[in-house]
Structures are given as structure tokens and as C-alpha cells.
Amino acid sequence: MSALFARQEARRARGAAAFIAGLSPRGRAGLVAVEVLVVLALWQFLVGTLRLVNPVFLPPPLDIVNGFGELLATGTLGQNLAVSAGSWFTGYALALLIGIPLGLLMGSSLPVDRVVGPIAWTIYAAPSVAYQPLSKAWFGFGTGPVIFLVAISAVFPILFNIAAGMRTTNPSLVRAARVYGASRLDLYRKVFLPSTVPFLFAGLRQAAVLATIGMMVAELTGSSTGIGAVIIRSANTYQTDQSFAAIMIVVVWSIAMTQLVGVAERILAPWNRRKGVGR
Amino acid sequence: MTDSDTAPAPLIQVRGVTVRYDIARTGTTLTAVDGVDLDIAEGEFVTVLGPSGCGKTTVMNVIAGLVAPTEGEVLVDGRPVTGPGPDRAVVFQDYALLPWRSVFDNVRFGLEMQSGLRTGDWRARVQETIELVGLGGFENSYPRELSGGMQQRVGLARAIVAEPRILLMDEPLGAVDALTREVMRAEIEKLIAATGKTVLFITHSIEEAILLGDRIVVFKSHPGAVLEVIETGLARPRSERGAQSDPRYLELRDHLWDILQNEATTASRGGAGS
Numbered sequence: 001m002s003a004l005f006a007r008q009e010a011r012r013a014r015g016a017a018a019f020i021a022g023l024s025p026r027g028r029a030g031l032v033a034v035e036v037l038v039v040l041a042l043w044q045f046l047v048g049t050l051r052l053v054n055p056v057f058l059p060p061p062l063d064i065v066n067g068f069g070e071l072l073a074t075g076t077l078g079q080n081l082a083v084s085a086g087s088w089f090t091g092y093a094l095a096l097l098i099g100i101p102l103g104l105l106m107g108s109s110l111p112v113d114r115v116v117g118p119i120a121w122t123i124y125a126a127p128s129v130a131y132q133p134l135s136k137a138w139f140g141f142g143t144g145p146v147i148f149l150v151a152i153s154a155v156f157p158i159l160f161n162i163a164a165g166m167r168t169t170n171p172s173l174v175r176a177a178r179v180y181g182a183s184r185l186d187l188y189r190k191v192f193l194p195s196t197v198p199f200l201f202a203g204l205r206q207a208a209v210l211a212t213i214g215m216m217v218a219e220l221t222g223s224s225t226g227i228g229a230v231i232i233r234s235a236n237t238y239q240t241d242q243s244f245a246a247i248m249i250v251v252v253w254s255i256a257m258t259q260l261v262g263v264a265e266r267i268l269a270p271w272n273r274r275k276g277v278g279r
Numbered sequence: 280m281t282d283s284d285t286a287p288a289p290l291i292q293v294r295g296v297t298v299r300y301d302i303a304r305t306g307t308t309l310t311a312v313d314g315v316d317l318d319i320a321e322g323e324f325v326t327v328l329g330p331s332g333c334g335k336t337t338v339m340n341v342i343a344g345l346v347a348p349t350e351g352e353v354l355v356d357g358r359p360v361t362g363p364g365p366d367r368a369v370v371f372q373d374y375a376l377l378p379w380r381s382v383f384d385n386v387r388f389g390l391e392m393q394s395g396l397r398t399g400d401w402r403a404r405v406q407e408t409i410e411l412v413g414l415g416g417f418e419n420s421y422p423r424e425l426s427g428g429m430q431q432r433v434g435l436a437r438a439i440v441a442e443p444r445i446l447l448m449d450e451p452l453g454a455v456d457a458l459t460r461e462v463m464r465a466e467i468e469k470l471i472a473a474t475g476k477t478v479l480f481i482t483h484s485i486e487e488a489i490l491l492g493d494r495i496v497v498f499k500s501h502p503g504a505v506l507e508v509i510e511t512g513l514a515r516p517r518s519e520r521g522a523q524s525d526p527r528y529l530e531l532r533d534h535l536w537d538i539l540q541n542e543a544t545t546a547s548r549g550g551a552g553s
Contacts, residue, residue, distance in 0.1 A: 175345055176375035179363045180437070181392035190388075194379045271379045271421040 059241040064248070067234075067241030076230060081249065084215060084226040087143045088257075091150025092211050098151070099158030099207075100200070106159065107166020108192065117163075124156040128214045132221055146218040146226060153214030154207035158200070165199025166192055198272045201265040208257040216250060227253075288357060289318035290477050291342060291445065295351035298337050310502035311337045314351070317496060317505065321444070324471060324478045326492030328485065328535065330543055334503020335481050339447050342479065343369050355445065365393045368438035372450040374430040376422040382409065382433050383418040389437040408440040411470070428459035435467075439474070446471070448480045452487065464490060465518030472515060485535045489528055490517045497535065499542050507538065 023031060040061045046052045048060030055063060071077040106113045106120075128149050135145035169192050177191045219228020227246050234242035265272070298312040312334040319325050327335045340346040342353050344363040353360040355367065368389065376385050386405050409418060412432040422430050431451055438446060451467075452460045468491060471478055482488050488495045492511050499506040513527055522528055 170375075172371060172373050172375045173377060176369070176371060177388075177392075178345060179343055179367075179369045180389050180441075181363060181365060183392070186392055191377070194377070197379065269379065271423070 056238055056240055059244055063241040064244045067239065067243075068245035068248070071230070071242055071245055077246075077249070080225055080227050080230050083143065084146075084219065084228070084253075087146040087218075087226065088150055088211060088215050088253075090143075091147040091214070092154050092207070094147070094151040095154035095158055095207060095211070099155045099203075100162060103159040103162030103203075104166060104193075104196070107163035107196070108188070113163065120156060120159060123152070124160075128153045128210075129217050132217055135218065136222065141222060141224065143223075143225070146215055146223060149214035149218040150211045151214075154211040157206035157210060158203040161199040161203030161206075162196050165196030168199075169195040197269050201261060201269065201272075204261045204264075205258050208261055209254055212250065212254040212257065287321065290321040290323075290356060291317070291319040291479070292354040293317040293338065293342065293351070294354065296338065296341055296348045296353060297350040298334070298341065298346060299349045312341075312348075313502040313504045315503070315505055317508075319477060319479065321477055322475050324480065324491060324493045325496060326488040326494070327479065327481045327496045327498060328488040328539070329483065329498030329503070329506075330500050330539065331483060333498040333500035335498045336449055337503065339369075339449055339479060339481055342445075343367055343447050365441055366443055367445045367447060368441065368443040370431070370434050370438045370446065370448040370451040372453045374422070374427075374434045374454075376430055376433055376437075378422050381419050381421060382414060382425070385422065385433050386436045386440050389440040393441055405440060408436045411439075412436045413466070426459070428455045428463060431455060431463065435470075439470075439476075444477060446476045446478045448478065450481050450483065453483070460487075465516075467491065468516060468518055485532055485539070486523075488535065489513070489531050490522060495531075495535070497538055506542065509534075 020031065044060045044062060047055055047058055048062060102116065106116055131152060132149060135148045139145045139148055173191050174187060177187055182190060216228050219226035220232055223229045227250055230246045231243050234246065293315055296312060296315045300309045300311060302309055315338055329335045337346060341348050342360065344360045377388065380388065383405060386409055390401055409415060412435050414429065414432050414436065417425065422433065452463055455463065464487060480491055489511055495509045495511060496505055497507045511531060513522060513525060
């Protein structure tokens with residue numbers, strides 16, 4: 001709807017703004033590509049050629065590509081990415097294992113919500129960095145603290161979204177189900193549970209981003225393996241081209257994981273095609 | 280269907296039904312429905328007409344077994360209603376379809392919790408019902424892909440697939456556009472005439488109340504109660520153009536119009552509460 005209005009608006013207006021507003025999805029992607037290329041070229045020219053800043057602080061794009069090549073050739077990238085991915089998926093799986101049942105319980109039982117809710121919100125209110133020193137004490141220096149921070153960062157959006165989905169189930173669907181003979185168990189299986197699915201996926205998408213942040217926090221502070229450790233180590237040895245390459249990988253990872261959730265949703269809940277932002 | 284041939288008891292008997300709600304926020308009690316008596320014979324098509332918020336839906340919910348009356352009781356086939364049952368189905372104003380289910384699976388929903396899936400030919404039955412309401416070819420569509428009228432056809436199919444004796448319809452065409460409304464009203468009349476079901480049809484459209492009902496029950500609001508019961512006495516089918524120029528139709532329309540206007544005026548003067 002909004003895209004349609006934007007395009008109609010564009011036909012009336014003139015100039016560059018109108019041109020951009022009127023672009024098709026493919027045109028918009030092209031615009032972003034051109035934008036990125038221009039920035040990269042300018043960056044390369046200003047830092048790489050004119051040397052306006054010390055390239056150690058801000059390595060030009062071609063150096064970053066080199067750094068990426070080095071990380072790849074030495075096997076550093078493969079090894080550490082595997083460690084990070086392992087921690088991420090383990091932590092995320094734990095968050096699902098805890099968040100989904102607890103969220104369902106909170107959503108369906110007011111007493112559980114009253115007891116667990118305030119505690120959950122309190123833990124969620126503190127940034128995950130705050131739990132980092134504790135996690136070191138509890139889980140040592142391996143991947144333990146990383147998994148812990150991924151899980152604790154990802155669990156709350158899943159939990160709260162599912163609980164909200166349960167509570168906001170359309171009462172008219174519940175009435176209809178009762179008319180056609182639904183037992184209490186039927187109501188949960190056939191109405192409440194499916195109703196939470198769109199909320200679950202909204203939570204999973206948030207959780208994917210927060211999990212990546214949690215992973216970075218843990219790996220940047222005293223971990224010897226993982227992409228975060230690569231960033232710290234290369235920066236400490238002034239190989240900032242490699243640091244930037246590693247940062248790019250984290251960005252790509254974060255985007256890839258949210259996209260993965262989107263793909264899962266399209267397969268598992270094809271009936272839920274919302275016309276929303278970024279879809 | 281019943282064994283007693285001599286003056287059969289009405290299929291639905293509403294006996295002094297009163298429904299009150301305690302409003303926790305204000306500490307007051309709201310009387311939604313006050314002492315409603317109503318008998319509906321087997322095979323009768325009764326329309327209930329009244330302004331919004333007059334408690335007509337509440338009465339329907341009591342018959343459906345969704346709301347327990349504060350006082351009084353409802354008997355269906357002589358037995359008191361204590362909850363929903365397979366003898367009664369409801370068509371909802373907001374369709375109330377499960378968005379994650381296809382048309383086929385939504386219609387199947389009317390069968391699956393009433394041991395309807397144990398009979399071998401349930402698939403054929405679901406398919407026949409879908410075709411009966413004119414949705415053949417849309418079996419695999421999701422509700423969001425259908426227009427309002429089509430969604431209500433699904434709601435209707437879900438209601439009749441298990442062959443209930445009683446069909447309770449709560450402003451089923453209230454959310455449908457005017458043209459579709461006309462078409463569907465005619466189809467509902469035909470469908471009910473063919474199946475001989477007992478129908479309670481709630482509406483706030485005078486036209487619908489007259490063109491569908493054997494009898495019209497007029498409700499008043501604050502509190503909801505029966506104001507008048509009128510036999511329509513029009514020949515069926517009434518979907519053809521002629522029905523609306525029948526002198527009896529015009530007489531009924533003017534009469535109902537007067538009652539409702541009178542009622543609306545008193546309600547807006549006295550009924551400050553929602």
C-alpha cells in the first residue's frame with residue numbers, strides 16, 4: 001500500500017527525491033549498490049591514494065580485501081568462524097528450548113506470568129554486557145561464556161513475544177472453536193498455539209540480532225577463539241585490515257541469520273504473509 | 280424426527296433468560312438481557328431485529344451454550360443447554376476463520392472435534408459442502424486471500440458440514456458489501472429451504488429480517504428484552520424482485536421502521552451508559 005502511495009506521490013513531485021521515491025524494488029537495490037560503490041571508491045581514493053588518514057586506523061577497502069584473503073589463506077577465518085557459529089547455534093537453541101515453553105506458560109497462566117514476568121523483565125532490562133564478568137566466573141574461558149551470553153540475549157524476545165501471542169489470541173476464534181466442540185486441550189493445540197506463530201517469528205528475528213551482539217560481547221572480552229577474538233587480536237597487533245574484514249563478517253552473519261528466520265517463516269507459516277516493513 | 284406426533288414441543292425454548300455482568304471496574308451490574316421468553320419450532324426461520332447492543336447476540340450465545348444465563352434456562356429438544364453441542368452451529372459476524380488453515384481445513388474444523396472424521400467419507404462431505412456454498416476451486420486458499428463474502432461462505436460451510444439441526448447466525452452479512460449481501464441473502468434462503476434447518480438469524484437490517492424470517496423478534500435495548508414478535512406471512516421464495524413491492528412487505532417495513540425509530544430515540548435519550 002505505502003509503496004503504491006509513494007509511487008503515486010513520486011509521479012506528482014519532481015527532481016531526485018521523486019526519482020528515488022518512484023524506484024521499483026530492483027531499482028532500489030541498484031541504488032544501494034551504486035551508493036556502496038561510490039562510498040568505497042571515495043574511501044579508497046581518500047585513504048589509499050591521498051593518505052588523508054593513517055591507514056592503520058582506517059584501512060582502505062582494497063587493504064581490507066587483502067586482510068580477508070590473509071585470514072582465509074591462513075585458515076584463521078575458517079577455524080574461528082566455525083567456533084563462533086557453534087556457540088551461536090548452541091546458545092540460540094538453548095534460548096528456544098527455554099523461551100518457547102516458558103513463554104507458553106507465561107501466556108496461558110496468569111500466576112506464572114505474575115511470578116516469572118517481573119524477574120524476566122529485570123534480567124532483560126540490563127544490557128547483556130553486564131553479565132559478561134559473571135559468565136567468566138561461572139563458565140571459565142572457553143566457549144561457555146559465549147554460549148551463555150548468546151542464550152541470555154536471545155531468550156527474552158522469544159519468551160515475551162510468545163507470551164504476548166498467547167494472550168492476544170483472537171477471542172472470537174476461541175468462541176468458534178468451543179462451538180465446534182473443542183476441549184481445553186483442543187483449544188491449546190488448535191487455536192492458542194498456532195496463534196502464537198507470527199509472534200514467535202517476530203521474536204526469533206529480534207533474537208537473532210541480539211544473539212549476535214551477545215556473541216560479540218563475550219568473544220571480544222577474553223575469549224581466545226571466535227570471530228570476536230580475531231578482531232581483538234588483529235587490532236592489538238595493528239593488523240586493522242584483518243579487524244575490518246572480521247567485522248564485515250559479523251555484519252554479514254547477523255543479516256544472514258535474520259534472513260534465515262525469514263525463510264523458515266515462509267516455509268513454516270505460509271499463511272502469514274504480512275505486508276509490513278522490510279518484507 | 281421426534282416420536283411425539285401430537286403437538287410437538289418447540290425445538291428451542293428460551294425460558295425467562297436473564298444475563299447480568301458484574302463490571303469490576305465500576306462495581307456495578309449490567310443487565311444485558313432481561314427475562315427473555317422465546318419458542319422456536321423445528322424448521323422455523325426466526326429473525327431477530329434490534330439496535331446494536333440490545334443483547335440479541337447474548338441471547339444467541341446462551342442458546343449456543345457459550346454464555347450461561349444468570350436466571351432462566353434454554354431447552355433444546357426438551358433438554359437444558361449446558362454447553363455447546365453438535366446439534367447447534369454458529370455463523371459469526373467476523374467469520375472467525377482460523378487464518379492458518381486453508382478453506383478445506385477450516386470447513387473440516389466443523390467436523391473434526393465431533394467424531395465426524397471417523398466416518399470414512401468425511402473428505403467427500405467437506406468437498407460437497409464447499410461446492411454447495413459456491414467455493415469449489417478455492418479449497419487450498421487461505422482466508423486472507425478471500426473477500427469478505429467468500430470468507431463468510433467458508434463460515435457457513437463450516438457450520439453446516441456436520442449437519443446440525445439448528446443454525447445460529449449472528450449478523451452473518453453485517454460485514455459484507457451491499458451487493459454481495461443481496462446475493463448471499465437469497466442463497467441463504469434457498470439453502471435453508473432445501474435443508475429444512477431451524478434458524479435463528481440476528482440482524483439489524485429491516486429488509487433482511489422481513490425477507491428471511493417466518494417470524495421477526497424485535498428487541499429493545501437497556502436492558503435487552505423482546506419488544507414484539509411478528510409473523511411475516513410472505514410467500515417463499517422471497518428473493519425475487521417482487522417480494523419487495525408486496526403490500527405486506529411494505530406494511531411490515533413501515534411498522535418495523537416506526538418501532539425501531541421510536542426505540543432508538545428513547546435509547547439515545549435515556550440510555551447514557553454503553
